[in-house]
Amino acid sequence: MSVTSSPEKSANQAHRLVDENATPETKALFHNLLELSKSHTLFGHQHATEYGHGWAGEEDRSDVKSVTGSHPAVIGIDVMGFSGQPANTVQKEKERLRKVVQDHYNRGGVITVAWHFNNPVSAGGFYWKDSVSKPAVKYIIPGGEAHD
Structure with missing residues (x-):
């Protein structure tokens, strides 16, 4: 298996943000990802640090890390546990997901959020x-x- 990066864009095809009103954080993320993409391949995995093959809820674990030595650059979480649940269940889920997000952010990762309502x-x-x-x-x- 081989991985190759996409060909360089010509000068008239410069990379740019589509949203002219992007926040400073979004602009920084865009430029950091653009810079990293020159020499690295980044990928993501939904629920990467929440559960995996034969395990769930273990600190600092992901199937990706078990195979490659590091977590994926992007992880996705799902807030479906908020839908139609009692307040105490929602609060526990918020606390659990907050830790997942903070841990990955502190590793320098990117987090995506889905909501299967x-x-x-x-x-x-x-x-x-x-x-x-x-x-x-x-x-x-x-x-x-x-x-x-």
């Missing part, structure tokens, strides 16, 4: 149209029976 009109999970869920959109838009 539970279907608000069915007893199903976050799947919004399948064999156990109602197709939620028609129920939650104005005029729908579940619109609040």
